[in-house]
Amino acid sequence: MTTPLRAPREIAAPGNGGVGDSPLRPDGTLKVRGEFAYSSDLWIEGMLWGATLxxxxxxxxxxxxxxxxxxAMNGVHAVLTHDDVPGRKHYGLDLTWDQPVLxxxxxxxxxEPIALVAADHPEIARRALKAIAIEWEVLEPLTDARRAAFDPTYPQVQERPNPARYQPVRFGDVESVRDRAEVVVTGxxxxxIQDQAFLGPESGLAVPREDGGLDLYVATQWMHNDLKQIGPCLGLTDEQIHMTLSGVGGAFGGREDLSMQIHAGMLALRTGRPIKIVYNREESFFGHVHRHPAEMRYEYGATRDGRILYADVEILLDGGAYTSATLNVVGNAASLGVGPYAIPNVKIDTYGxxxxxxxxxxxxxxxxxxxxFAYESMMDKLGAACGIDPVTIRQINAASQGTPLATGQIIWAPLPMAEMLEQARRLPMPAPLDASDIRNLPGGASQTTHGEGVRRGVGYGVGLKNICFSEGYDxxxxxxxxxxxxxxxxxxxxxxxxxxxxxGLVTVEAQIARTELGIEHVVIHPADNGVDSAGSSSASRQTYMTGGAVKTACxxxxxxxxxxxxxxxxxLSLVGxxxxxxxxxxxxxxxxxLGEDAIEETRRFHHHPTTGMDKRTGQGDTHAQLGLCVHRAVVDVDVELGLVKVVxxxxxxxVGKIINRLSLEGQIHGGTAQGLGLAVMEEIVVRDGKVRNPSFTDYLIPTILDMPPMRLEILENxxxxxxxxxRGAGEPPTLSSTPAVVAAIRDATGLDLTRVPVRPEHLTE
Amino acid sequence: MKAGTPGAVPIQGGTDVMVEINFDVHRPAALLDLNQVPELFTWERIDGSYRVGAGVPYVQIIAELGHELPGLAQAARTVGSPQIRNRGTVGGNLGAASPAGDSHPPLLAGDAIIEVASAAGTRMIPAHEFYLGVKKSALRPDELIRAFWMKPADGPQYFSKVGTRNAMVIAVCSFAVALHPSERRVGTGIGSAAPTPRRALEAEAFLAESLDWEARMDPEVLRRFGELVAAAASPIDDVRGTADYRRHALAVMARRTLTWAWNDYRKVRAA
Incomplete structure (x- = not known):
């Protein structure tokens, strides 16, 4: 047997819908029934189990x-350390090569991974890990991000010096208008730290080939970028590795970095046996990167009628020990540091x-x-200081087509933000609280209130997200x-x-092929490196980029x-x-x-080229596309207990154009839920560099009782x-739902609330 | 069997034991599968008391004993997800003796008695003597939990639990109250705010002394009751919440649950 059981196969795309329809997805029913083959379900005869110390x-x-x-243990086939890494000893995103394989x-x-074991059974592998003896010299962890950024005497964490990236943005001249501000607000x-909390843990299978190469079956977001790191570390050429995407149980960015890929490859090459690695839930919390925690200092000066004159901003992002995506995280925070607002004078200093x-x-x-979260909190604060309501203060300062961002980039496409805010404001309000069913109340079935102490609040949030990769990346x-x-x-x-x-990408691919070729039958080939790169399933870019590539090839x-x-x-055209x-x-x-012939075409699709950010001023046409979402949140807060129910x-x-409404609505619902999670519950709690809640018992994500029904208005400019x-749609709602929920809680409680997630003790102190 | 292998961990629903095994917290020498003992899955009424087998799952307590043991049924409703409530049991909660177990406060407030059995015979342990320390109970290594005994509610009962999510959440802290009008007494139970589940004894004594069972609730009594409940706890700061917040929340829950119970009681008397 050379193909693992439950490996991906060609799938016939269900339905006959083209662009604009909502055909069902091929994986939907399988997932609901628990029958979908995830990468953790792969199995092949003779495989060993890999484990990581x-x-x-x-x-x-x-x-x-x-x-x-x-x-020496029975059933153990290999124990590997950094000495056994066949090629480069380091990997890393963006050619930083700063993260040791072991x-x-x-x-x-x-x-941090130290050693690998391959064994006949996961339990034997687990015991072998325990049998590895390490003598430690434990050092005081360097956990102070502020000192890391600003104190030159702070010890270095790794070879690359701090900060990993400093990106200033200078637009206009803040100092020249500082004196003219009639209202100044600071925050x-x-x-x-938020976690992706995907349900499918890191997992996959590495199968050695007779020619000395490897077949890799993994759940990842960008296999060609994986390969750029896996090949050199394993001492293999790209041609020697055949990579097949296996069932991915969610990603949200957490699979951009490598996890078990090189490790499984090392064990497979050493033992000559297929290696399966599956992290458990706790290991998964250590097996992928998280969202950067941030500390942000904002000062806005404005006229009394609410027009912002300047923004003076410092953003500090803690990336942990290795570079990963920090360089790009800094770029996004810097270029979008004041969001979709037309502010004539901007100074932003961003550090990772x-x-x-x-x-x-x-x-x-x-x-x-x-x-x-910071700039929307500032808008509410400024509005309050000027006596202007949250929607109007945003409308007064809203960017639109033709206005520049803080980077000087002119917004080239329609951006009807002021109108969208108006639309959000005019949506009917949800019904008043019905306290007759405790599940409607904060606390839900836990029965913390029968209505006592519950106050309603309303808040707004607007988020602007760059779609596709930025800063000159093709x-x-x-x-x-x-x-x-x-x-x-x-x-x-x-x-x-x-x-x-x-x-839902494969569904969209089929829709585009149907529309462009005027046919109904579309089969999706498993994603693998038998074809050139599609780029990453991130930055809300795949419908745009791979959709664009499928369209061009068609x-x-x-x-x-x-x-x-x-x-x-x-x-000529193709119809029916x-x-x-x-x-x-x-x-x-x-x-x-066609007759007996086949026509096959391969095409590369590029987005509009972008430029880098100037090192001193941050100026540049850095973004390929912008996506905007406006949220209105209505919450009930038990102000005595500090519990929140988002109503x-x-x-x-x-979204520019609706390709598949069903999938799109799912993206907006999901992005909104993830933003709600950050607002009120999701946090990796860290003390002295150690994670205190690496489990779904204590890292809480929203349930169906936490995530309310949504009212959606989708525009197509x-x-x-x-x-x-x-326009890419997956990320913008993740931005705006967090500040909208927090603004609504502020409205209900009158509290300042400067940190997310908001915890009950923040509301009762 | 338990006497012969005292290290064996009894398993019923497996909602706690299996999680600990999967996460390598415990690797017991043996598991003792209680699912083969049908007697544990039944409840019966004996001499005016309910004797509920240790293997009766939460879903059955909610469906069949909600009227008779309302405080416990409310607590059962807050346990995990429907899947967990299908498998999880009060017996398992007692076996684990976690301070955060949802069953404990209503068992304490309702004067439950735990029936434990061994080859040597049967012992009846009052709930308030059962919990000895963090995840430590009065259960001896050779004993198994057979059942718990509780009298049907003789007055209103309420359970309330604070968590940072609106479902499927482990208690940050919890509180149960049970009115016993025939004895002019109020029972209490505090969860997740001390090394063990415990009663708020001073608060109970205060109510026994100060509560006028013929009158409307005196706001001052209510306030003092909340204070005494909070004072009865010895909470810690942990990843789920701070000690200060737990004390504060207990006071709020104590006032609210007593108010609900009192209003129910007055309504019944008025009717």
Whole structure:
């Protein structure tokens, strides 16, 4: 057997819907029934189980390590350390190569991988890990992000110096208008560490091939970027690794960094046996990066009538021990530090630092999420200081098409923010509290109130997110489309390396192929590296980028098909499986023109080019696209106990063009829920560099009783640069729901609330 | 069997034991599967008391004993998810003896008695003598929990639990109150705010002395009751909440639950 059980196969896309329809997704029913094959379900005969020894300390030297006892255990096939890494000893995103595959003489965060074991059974592997003896020299962890950024005497965390990135933004001249401000408001805001909390833990299978290479089956977000790191570390060329995306149980950025890929590869190459690695829930909390915690200091000066004259901002982001996505997180926070507001004078200083706190990197909306909580809190504060309501103060300062961002980049596409706010304000309010069912009340079935102490509040939030990669990065996507007659019916095979992480991408790919080729039957090839890169399933970019690539490849197939129609027609289109001439009507069925042939075209799709941020001023046309979402939150707060029930979240979002309404609404619901989680419950609690709640018992994510029904208003103002005019949609709602919920809690309680997640004790102190 | 292998961990629903095994917290020498003992799955009424087998799951307590043991049924409703309530049992809660177990406060407030059995015979342990320390109970290594005994509610009972999520949450702290009008007495139980579940004894004594069972609730009595309940706790700061917040929340829950119970009691008398 060379193919594992439950490995991905070609799937026929269900339904017959094209662009704008909502065909069902192929994985939906399977997931609901518990039958979907996730990467943790892979199995192959003769496989061994890999396991990872991790550091209990956030900062320590490894004085000595003895693997002898572990290696001698029955059923143990290999025990590997950094000495056994075949190639480069470090990996890392963005060519930083600063993260050891396995710790080399020291550890820099709790949970850092130190050694690997391959054994016949996971329980034997677990015991072997316990048998590895390490003599530690435990050091005081470096956990003070502020000192890491500003104190030159603070010890260095790793070889790369602090800060990992400092990015200033200078627009206009803050000093020149400081004196003219009639109203000045200041605030210091904090965002705790949020986790992606995907349900499918890191897992996969590495199968050694006879030619010395590897077949890798993993759940990831961007396999080609994985390969750029895996190959050099394993001492293999790209051609020697065949990578297949396996069932991904959620990602949200947490799979941009490598987890078990190189480790499983090392064990497979060493033992010559297939290696399966599956993290458990606790290990998963240490197996991926989290959202950067942030400390943010804001000062806005404005006229008495609410017009902002200047913004003076400092944003401090703690990335933990290694670079991961910190450079880009800093870029987003810096460029979007004051959000979608037209502020004539802006000074933003953004720092990303190394510490021994938990490693942080990509998570849905990164950089922009943290800043959004601060700038939206500031808008409410400014409104209150000027006696202007939250919607109006935002409308007064709203950016729009043609106005510049803080980076000087002119907003080129429609951005009807003021109108969207008006729309949000005018939505009908939810019904008043019905206290007859305790599940409607804060505390729910836990019966903390029968209505006593409950006050209602309303708040607004607006978030602006860059879509696709920014700062000059060409994150192209590739698609291969093959049109042939199968069983008498014209069928398109769509092949990309794009990661379906649960967002519904493969459904959208099929819709686009149907629309562009005028057919119904579409088959999706498993995502693998048999085709060039599709870029990452992040930055809300796949419908835009891989959708764009599929569209472009389909257009090329269409042109080739038309070239085979005799008569040199120039007015052809594909409709209902037929080749149609505008002047002469139906000419032929696609099947008749194709015959036994297949037409296969591979195309690369690029977004509009962007520039970097100037190192001193942050100026530049840095973003490829912008997505905007407005939230209105209505909450009931038990002000005596500090418990919150979000009653309703209404969202107004501009998506340019609705490709699949069902999936889109799912993205808005999900992004909103994740933002709600950050507002009121989700936090990795850290003390002295150690995680105190690595479990779903104590890292809480919203349940169905926490996430309220949503009212959605979806707008379609096309972005002229994007395929179909669409805008990425997954991240903007994650930004705006957090500040909207917190604003509503402030409205109910009258408290200042400068930190998320808001905890009950913050509301009762 | 338990006497022969005292290290064996009894398992019923597995909602606690299996989690600890999966996460490598405990690796017991043996598991003793109680699911093969049908007697544990039944409840019966004997001499005016309910004897509820240790294996009766929460879902059955909610469905079948909600009227007779309302405080416990309310607590059962707050346990985990529907799947957990299908499997989890009061017996398991007692076996784990976690201060955060949801059953404990209503068992304390309702004067439950725990029936434990061994090869040597049966012991009846009042709930308030059962909890000895963090996850330590009066259960001896050779004993198993057979059942708990509780009298049907002779007055209104309420359970209230603070968590930072509106469902599926472990208690930050919890409180149960049970009015015993025939004895002119109020029972209490505090959860997750001390090394063990415990009664607020001074608060109970205060009510026994100060409560006028013929009158409306005196706000001053209510306030003092809340204070005494909070004072009865010895909470800690942990990842789920601070000690100060727990004391504060207990006072609020104590006042609210007593008010609800009192209003019910007055309504019944008025009717």
């Amino acid at each position: 991790r550091s209990p300390h956030p900062r320590a030297r490894i004085v000595s390590m003895d693997i002898g006892l572990a290696l 710790a080399i003489g020291e550890v820099r965060h709790q949970g 210091t805001y904090e965002v705790g 630092v190394y510490t021994n706190n938990p490693p942080c990197g990509a998570m849905r909306g990164f950089g922009a999420v943290q800043a959004c 994150d192209y996507s590739t698609a291969r489309v093959r049109l042939e007659v199968i069983g008498g019916v014209a069928t398109a095979l769509v092949h990309t390396a794009a990661a379906e992480v649960g967002q 257009e090329a197939v269409r042109q080739e098909l038309f070239a085979r129609v005799p008569g040199g027609h120039t007015d 499986g037929k080749i149609v001439s505008e002047s002469m009507g139906v000419l032929a069925a696609i099947e008749d023109v 309703e979240l209404a969202a107004v979002q501009d 096309a972005d002229p640069r994007a395929p179909y005019g669409l």
